[in-house]
Amino acid sequence: MMEVKPDIGFKRELIRMSGSQLNQCMQCGNCSAVCSLAPADRPFPRKEMVWAGWGLKEKLIGNVDVWLCFQCGDCSSFCPRDVKPSDVIAAVRQKTYMHYARPRFLGKLVSKPAWLPVAILIPVVVIVAILSLAGTFRIPEGPVNYSEFFPHAWLNATFSGITLLFYMLACWGLGSFWNDMKRLTPSSGSGQQTRIGPKIFSLLGEILTHSNFSACGSQRTRKTAHMLLFFGFGLLILVTLYAIRASITENYPLSFLNPFKIAGNLASLMIYCGLGIMVYQRLFNRSIFGKSSYTDWLMLTSIGLLTLSGTLVEMARFGNWSVAYHLYFFHLVAVWFVIMYLPFTKMGHILYRTTALLYARSIGRK
Numbered sequence: 001m002m003e004v005k006p007d008i009g010f011k012r013e014l015i016r017m018s019g020s021q022l023n024q025c026m027q028c029g030n031c032s033a034v035c036s037l038a039p040a041d042r043p044f045p046r047k048e049m050v051w052a053g054w055g056l057k058e059k060l061i062g063n064v065d066v067w068l069c070f071q072c073g074d075c076s077s078f079c080p081r082d083v084k085p086s087d088v089i090a091a092v093r094q095k096t097y098m099h100y101a102r103p104r105f106l107g108k109l110v111s112k113p114a115w116l117p118v119a120i121l122i123p124v125v126v127i128v129a130i131l132s133l134a135g136t137f138r139i140p141e142g143p144v145n146y147s148e149f150f151p152h153a154w155l156n157a158t159f160s161g162i163t164l165l166f167y168m169l170a171c172w173g174l175g176s177f178w179n180d181m182k183r184l185t186p187s188s189g190s191g192q193q194t195r196i197g198p199k200i201f202s203l204l205g206e207i208l209t210h211s212n213f214s215a216c217g218s219q220r221t222r223k224t225a226h227m228l229l230f231f232g233f234g235l236l237i238l239v240t241l242y243a244i245r246a247s248i249t250e251n252y253p254l255s256f257l258n259p260f261k262i263a264g265n266l267a268s269l270m271i272y273c274g275l276g277i278m279v280y281q282r283l284f285n286r287s288i289f290g291k292s293s294y295t296d297w298l299m300l301t302s303i304g305l306l307t308l309s310g311t312l313v314e315m316a317r318f319g320n321w322s323v324a325y326h327l328y329f330f331h332l333v334a335v336w337f338v339i340m341y342l343p344f345t346k347m348g349h350i351l352y353r354t355t356a357l358l359y360a361r362s363i364g365r366k
């Protein structure tokens with residue numbers, strides 16, 4: 001039998017991050033009763049609240065159920081002691097990103113405000129070093145042409161390589177997460193794990209339709225905001241991949257009327273709308289979103305700055321602005337923040353939730 005030790009430091013961290021009065025929980029189970037996503041067998045979040053109250057870190061980190069919660073806030077609304085279970089579960093998820101970050105330093109880097117200057121300095125130094133190696137670290141003369149500042153071959157090779165490195169590190173952490181889920185959460189029914197392959201397609205459908213948002217009683221606007229951001233971000237990645245290909249094979253930059261350029265602008269518009277709804281709800285609808293943490297705001301701010309700087313970079317090229325290259329540099333740092341740091345920030349839920357949902361399906365926990 002697994003030996004689990006209480007960790008009071010972990011409990012204090014959860015209290016600090018969630019703002020919950022964990023000790024007030026009387027284990028009534030109302031939270032599990034109202035949660036429409038909780039399975040009948042070993043429902044959540046009551047058991048997680050008990051574990052959190054005892055500081056049982058080892059049972060919470062790597063617990064698949066923490067990721068089946070879509071933070072609709074129903075459990076917090078019906079908690080008779082105002083313990084805010086949905087905020088506690090969100091704090092556990094945040095601790096999970098930090099726990100599985102490889103190397104651990106990356107988890108700290110993007111979860112504490114004190115580390116923000118270092119988090120910004122790293123991409124700045126790396127980009128300056130690349131530009132210096134390429135021999136283009138200066139403001140080019142004449143009409144704005146970003147490839148004279150950051151040659152495409154250098155940009156594609158270095159940013160692709162760095163992204164690959166960060167995602168290999170993320171896979172290392174996700175592998176440990178998967179092993180911990182296997183260790184902590186027994187398979188239901190016959191005890192035999194089902195094959196993952198066929199489950200992937202149904203999971204994909206669930207992710208694309210965001211069906212769990214409807215199932216967990218979230219406000220319609222919350223689902224809309226997530227879908228706008230999800231599809232806007234996805235479209236932007238497709239357009240970026242096309243732009244990389246175009247920079248190698250065709251005339252680049254793309255004209256304003258190029259279908260991919262139009263798709264990129266449409267994606268930006270979707271992201272602005274999604275972000276606008278999210279920021280509004282976090283500021284004015286705290287009963288649903290609960291306490292917004294530093295990592296919540298870091299995620300929203302970095303996506304906002306990435307999109308805004310991308311729009312400005314495009315305008316600066318067409319308008320031949322004198323600050324075009326400064327904006328471009330800023331945009332590259334924002335790209336690093338959102339894409340390279342993604343697995344270690346709250347954006348990491350894209351990877352962790354998908355992995356956890358896949359595992360849940362593989363053991364028949366749904």
Ligand code: SF4
Pocket residue numbers: 024025026027028029030031032045046049078079080081082083084085
């Ligand atoms: S968190 Fe609230 S609803 Fe859930 S068991 Fe504790 S007191 Fe009851």
Ligand code: SF4
Pocket residue numbers: 031034035036037038044045068069070071072073074075076085086089216
């Ligand atoms: S926030 Fe919603 S989905 Fe998550 S545990 Fe509470 S009731 Fe369930």
